[in-house]
Amino acid sequence: MHHGPAVELGVDNASKKKARLGVWFFFLYLFFYGGFVAIGVLNYELLSQEIVAGLNLALFYGIGLIVFAVLLGILYNNYCSRFEDEMNKEEKTV
Amino acid sequence: MIYGISYIALFFFVLFVGLVLGLSFYFARKTKSASSYYAAGGQIHWAVNGIAFAGDYLSAASFLGICGMIATFGFDGFLYSIGFLAGWIVALFLIAEPLKRLGKYTFTDALNSTFKSRAITLTAAISTLIVSVFYLIPQMVGAGDLVTPLLGFPHWVGVVLVGIVVIFIVASAGMTSTTYVQFIKGGLLLLLSLILTFYILKNGFTLNPGQNGQSYHQFITLAPSVENNKVVSAGDWNVVSQQEVKGKSFVKLEKDGVERWFNLVEKDGAYILKEALSIAESGKGSLLYNGLPKENAKFFQVGHMSKIIVDGKEVEKTGPVGPFEFLSTIEKSEIVRFAEAKFSDEGKKVTVYYQNVTSGKDFMLPGLKYKIGKGASIWSRLDFISLMLALFLGTAALPHILIRYYTVKSQRDARKSTILAIGAIGMFYVLTMFMGLGAAVNGVLDVESSNMAAPLLARAFGVILFSVISAVAFATILGTVAGLIIASSGAIAHDLLDNYFKLGLSDVKKVRAGKISAFVVGVFAIILGILFKGMNVSFLVGWAFSIAASANLPAILFLLFWKKTTAKGIAWSIATGVLSSLFIILTSPTMWDRYGLDPATAIHKLDNPAIISFPMAIIVAYVVSLITQTDNHKNIQQINLEQVDA
Numbered sequence: 001m002h003h004g005p006a007v008e009l010g011v012d013n014a015s016k017k018k019a020r021l022g023v024w025f026f027f028l029y030l031f032f033y034g035g036f037v038a039i040g041v042l043n044y045e046l047l048s049q050e051i052v053a054g055l056n057l058a059l060f061y062g063i064g065l066i067v068f069a070v071l072l073g074i075l076y077n078n079y080c081s082r083f084e085d086e087m088n089k090e091e092k093t094v
Numbered sequence: 095m096i097y098g099i100s101y102i103a104l105f106f107f108v109l110f111v112g113l114v115l116g117l118s119f120y121f122a123r124k125t126k127s128a129s130s131y132y133a134a135g136g137q138i139h140w141a142v143n144g145i146a147f148a149g150d151y152l153s154a155a156s157f158l159g160i161c162g163m164i165a166t167f168g169f170d171g172f173l174y175s176i177g178f179l180a181g182w183i184v185a186l187f188l189i190a191e192p193l194k195r196l197g198k199y200t201f202t203d204a205l206n207s208t209f210k211s212r213a214i215t216l217t218a219a220i221s222t223l224i225v226s227v228f229y230l231i232p233q234m235v236g237a238g239d240l241v242t243p244l245l246g247f248p249h250w251v252g253v254v255l256v257g258i259v260v261i262f263i264v265a266s267a268g269m270t271s272t273t274y275v276q277f278i279k280g281g282l283l284l285l286l287s288l289i290l291t292f293y294i295l296k297n298g299f300t301l302n303p304g305q306n307g308q309s310y311h312q313f314i315t316l317a318p319s320v321e322n323n324k325v326v327s328a329g330d331w332n333v334v335s336q337q338e339v340k341g342k343s344f345v346k347l348e349k350d351g352v353e354r355w356f357n358l359v360e361k362d363g364a365y366i367l368k369e370a371l372s373i374a375e376s377g378k379g380s381l382l383y384n385g386l387p388k389e390n391a392k393f394f395q396v397g398h399m400s401k402i403i404v405d406g407k408e409v410e411k412t413g414p415v416g417p418f419e420f421l422s423t424i425e426k427s428e429i430v431r432f433a434e435a436k437f438s439d440e441g442k443k444v445t446v447y448y449q450n451v452t453s454g455k456d457f458m459l460p461g462l463k464y465k466i467g468k469g470a471s472i473w474s475r476l477d478f479i480s481l482m483l484a485l486f487l488g489t490a491a492l493p494h495i496l497i498r499y500y501t502v503k504s505q506r507d508a509r510k511s512t513i514l515a516i517g518a519i520g521m522f523y524v525l526t527m528f529m530g531l532g533a534a535v536n537g538v539l540d541v542e543s544s545n546m547a548a549p550l551l552a553r554a555f556g557v558i559l560f561s562v563i564s565a566v567a568f569a570t571i572l573g574t575v576a577g578l579i580i581a582s583s584g585a586i587a588h589d590l591l592d593n594y595f596k597l598g599l600s601d602v603k604k605v606r607a608g609k610i611s612a613f614v615v616g617v618f619a620i621i622l623g624i625l626f627k628g629m630n631v632s633f634l635v636g637w638a639f640s641i642a643a644s645a646n647l648p649a650i651l652f653l654l655f656w657k658k659t660t661a662k663g664i665a666w667s668i669a670t671g672v673l674s675s676l677f678i679i680l681t682s683p684t685m686w687d688r689y690g691l692d693p694a695t696a697i698h699k700l701d702n703p704a705i706i707s708f709p710m711a712i713i714v715a716y717v718v719s720l721i722t723q724t725d726n727h728k729n730i731q732q733i734n735l736e737q738v739d740a
Contacts, residue, residue, distance in 0.1 A: 015192075022187035029183045030486075036176070037482045040460055041475050044467040047459055054422025058169055058459050062176050063524055069179050070520040073186055073513045080509060 014083035021083075025076055032068060036061050103244045103561035110565040117275055140507035144514030146273045149280025151178070151489075151519055153229075153574040156526070157283060157567055158236045159632030161551075162544030164530020165397065166431065166630075168457035170464055171530055174632045175523035177485025181639070182519065184647075185490035186512045192654045208653060211661035212594055217668040219589035221645040224672055225492065226582040227618065228638035230575060232631035234623020237571045239545040239631075243553070244564045250624045256568075257620035260575040264583070264612040276577070279569045284518055286563050287525045290548070293555040294532035295420055299402050299427070300411035303537035303554075310537045311394040313449065314369040316356065318345075325358060328367055339435045344370065344446055346439065353385040357448035370448040371396070371432070371541055374439070382442075395550065397539040400451055401428035417528065424531055425458045431534070432541050447541040457534075473699035480705035481636055487708065488639025491646035544630050575619070579612045586611035626688075636702055637679050644707035645671035652715045663719030671711035678703030 039046050039057070047058040055063075156178065163171030205214050234253045241252030304310045318328040323343070325333050331347035336358075338344075343358040345367060356367035371393060374382040383393035402409050403426040415423060433450040436443070452462070461467045464478040533539060533547035538554050540546050549567060553560035587607035591597050599607060626634065648667045652659040679685060682701045683693035700706070 019192060026183060026187040029180065029187070033180050033482075033486060037479055040466050041479060044459075044461070044470075048455060053418040054425065055418065056425060056455075056458060059421060059425075059527075062169070062172055063527075065176050066179050066520045066523055069183050070517050072183065073516040076187065077509055077513045081506065084506065 013087040014080070017083045017087070018080045021076065021079055025072055029069065029072060033065060036065060100244065100246075100557060100561065102557050103564055106561040106565040107244060107568060110569050113278075113569075117278075140511045141514060142277045143273065143507070144511035145280045145518060146276035147280075147511055147515035148518040148522070149276030149278075149283070149570070149573060150577055151182075151515065152280060152283050152522055153233060153570060153635070156522070156632075157287075157548060157570060158239065158545040159232065159630055159635065160523075160526045161530040161533060161548035162546065163463070163630050163632050164527060165533035165539055165547040166544045167463040168429075168452075168531075168534070169460050170462050171632070172527050173460060173464070173481065174485065174636070175526050177482055178489065179516070179520055179523050180486050181489025182512070182516050184487060186509070186516065189490040189650060189654070190508055190512055205649060205653060205664060206593065209661035209664065211665060213665035214649075214661055214668070215589055215594045217665045217672070218646075218649070219585040219594065221641075221668050221672050222585040222589070223582055223615075224676070225638055225642045225645065226578045226585070227615070227622070228641055229492065229635065230578050230582075230615075230619040231622045231626050232629075232634035232638070233571050233575045233578070234619050235626050235629060235634065236545055236631045237568070237575075238623060238627060239543045240549065240564060240567055240571070243540075243546060243550065244561075244568070249627050253620055253623035256571055256575060257616050257623070260572055260579060261613050261616035263572070263576050264579050264609070264616075275569065276573045279566060279573050280518065282562075282566045283570060284522055286552075286559075286566055287522055287529065289559065290532070290552055290555070290563070291417075291525050291528040293559070294528055294536075294551070295417060296414045297532075297536070297555070298412040298415045299399060299423060299535060301399060301402060302410075303398055303535065310398060311396075314356075316347075316367040318358070318365055318367050320358070320365045325365075325367070328356075335439060337437050337439060339437045342435055342448070344435065344437070344448070355444070355446050357446070368449050370446045372447070373445045373542075375443040375445075376441070395538050396430075396432050396447070396541060397534050398430050398537050399427055399535050400430050403427045403454075420528065420531070421458070423454075424535065425454045427454045428452070429454060429457050429534060431457075432539070434541070471699070476705055477700055477702055480640070480700060480702035483708060484636060484640040484643050484702055484704035487643035487647050487704065491642035491650065492638070543628055575616075579615050579619070580608075582615040583608040583611035586615075629684075633684075633701075640679070640702055640704040640707065641672065641675045643671075643704050644675040644711050648708065648711040648715050652719070656719070658719055658723060659715065660719045660722045662722040663715045663717075666718040667711045667715030670714040671707055674710050675703040675707035678706060 039061075047056060047061075049057045051057050051060040156175075160171055160174045160178075163174065165171070205211075205218055234256060237256035238249035238252040241247045241255065242249060245252075247255075302310050316328045316331065318325045318333075320326065324336060325345045327333060328345070328347055331349045334346040334348050334353060336343065336345045345356045345358050346353055347356055347367075348354075355370045355372040357370050358365060358367055360366075372382075372384055373393075374385070376382075381388060383390070386392045402412065402423065404412055404423060412423065429452050431450045431452050432447040435446045435448065437446075438444065456462065459467075460478070461470075464481065465471070465474040466478045529548045529551060533551040536551060536554055538547070538550040540550060549560060549564050552563040587599075587604060587610075591607055592599055592604060645668050648671060649664045652667065653664065678698070678700055681697050682703075683696040683699060684701050686696040687693045
């Protein structure tokens with residue numbers, strides 16, 4: 001029984017660039033996520049400050065982290081698709 | 095809680111289980127080889143896969159557990175929503191694409207495609223098994239909780255029922271069927287959560303959240319005579335006994351032959367007795383609910399507001415509210431939660447659920463479960479950090495999530511699936527806040543189990559909504575359990591029997607071995623599901639995340655990002671992550687409580703192990719790899735993904 005990937009994958013020249021972008025985006029998100037945890041542990045009272053529309057910082061930051069994850073994901077997908085289109089196209093023309 | 099059977103719910107339940115089984119049989123006919131059994135032959139459309147991803151991820155833990163924890167502990171429950179979603183970022187940005195290129199069928203295969211190491215095969219398969227089992231426990235606990243109000247059955251019946259149905263599905267079909275089941279279920283869960291949130295906002299707030307034409311139970315308050323902190327009289331009630339439990343005072347009073355428990359509290363220099371709910375268990379196993387047999391049905395759903403503040407004024411009710419107004423009103427108001435105390439009285443085991451008035455400000459901040467504010471100990475702060483770390487790092491390392499990376503045609507499709515899943519899951523997690531808070535203030539909570547908050551809230555808005563949501567939740571559990579059992583059986587049949595022990599099984603025998611493994615894991619999950627009854631399922635999932643983050647993620651990260659990584663480094667890292675996280679969990683205060691011991695006497699105070707076990711696994715991977723560099727020359731070219739691409 002052959003246990004290869006379900007579908008064979010072709011050459012991807014954009015792989016390195018996508019991986020680097022992923023790492024950058026990861027650290028960007030980690031910064032904000034870590035910020036939330038750090039505020040909770042180091043300056044808890046700050047989380048009770050009202051920010052907007054009657055919401056405290058904890059709620060605003062928490063919902064913000066969820067929305068930010070979605071936005072960052074969309075951005076990442078767009079960049080990766082662009083890299084693939086550009087770099088894999090170049091390969092073909094060469 | 096005391097529930098009767100609901101025939102409408104029963105109808106929808108049967109309908110959904112029938113649908114799930116029908117789909118499984120339909121796709122089973124298409125499943126002929128091992129490749130289609132494990133990974134659907136790579137033929138799933140990315141959009142279907144994306145929603146199925148969401149269906150996989152929005153397990154019983156998300157729907158039942160998070161809503162329940164928010165209803166019980168407020169913002170602390172929402173920490174799970176934040177962490178679960180953030181975990182996708184690690185999966186997408188760091189793991190998804192490189193792993194897809196390395197990946198075969200299981201997490202172990204991904205590692206083995208680089209290192210032909212038996213040690214890795216063994217440790218990774220064991221890790222997959224342990225993580226899957228820990229993730230299975232909350233699903234089974236949730237299943238048991240779900241059938242209680244749905245069908246009127248005891249908890250264990252639900253656990254056995256889910257176990258049998260899932261073993262049947264997995265044994266008869268495979269990944270293809272569960273992907274489509276997860277797709278339907280994921281979509282429905284999102285839609286129903288939106289409907290429920292709409293109802294919550296439309297309903298607004300009231301001090302008397304009665305349901306279905308019945309008013310909310312009016313809790314009795316008495317003004318007793320107290321001497322030396324002992325109640326000597328309480329109006330027309332007879333004082334029977336008084337118990338002091340962890341700084342709280344509980345008084346048993348009798349009237350008309352019925353004994354009830356009250357909580358003695360001091361407010362503004364005066365004593366008052368507040369009615370509590372109680373369950374007394376005699377040695378023979380018979381139960382008294384609020385001093386009466388079960389048939390009298392004198393036990394109540396709870397959760398209400400004691401003050402509603404709108405624009406600085408106290409009001410009895412509000413009309414419909416907007417989403418921001420909903421959140422800010424709770425923050426300014428006052429909520430009555432119900433805390434639990436256990437003690438013995440006249441040879442009976444008594445559990446008392448007493449009123450715990452909590453300001454909205456505290457409810458909408460972290461700290462009611464994971465204490466991190468003023469006066470918090472270093473242990474509780476570490477526990478909070480540890481939880482957030484596990485949730486952040488655990489997602490990408492879950493075996494049943496990774497397996498879906500292999501079911502689409504290309505990396506681009508895998509990425510699109512993941513992003514669709516992030517959007518869908520993100521929306522759902524924002525809604526959990528509304529569903530959890532809605533349950534907290536609408537008098538629907540079952541004090542015996544927080545897990546039923548969302549379905550019981552649905553019941554308050556109509557039995558149809560309740561029955562559909564219950565059916566979807568049941569299908570949620572069904573699908574998740576199926577995915578986990580497939581991952582487990584893959585680890586046993588494919589990784590251990592085929593790769594490690596090299597039994598050289600034929601394709602047919604391999605599938606048969608997978609099915610037998612699925613049966614064994616399923617039975618094991620049923621037993622654990624019964625043993626862990628009553629625990630919040632999100633909390634239990636936190637453990638699965640901790641083990642996955644500690645055992646699998648360091649191995650994956652080192653494999654993908656450090657050229658000097660060796661097979662021994664990976665194997666030792668996985669072993670360290672599994673053992674250290676398991677040890678910390680099994681010696682945690684929560685497990686101490688499960689063993690029947692005093693949690694205060696546990697050998698440490700950490701409930702979440704990742705803050706220790708994850709760094710340990712990282713250090714071991716690094717140090718062992720450095721020590722065993724001589725092994726590395728054969729593998730180094732394969733480790734580097736760029737070279738693989740080239």
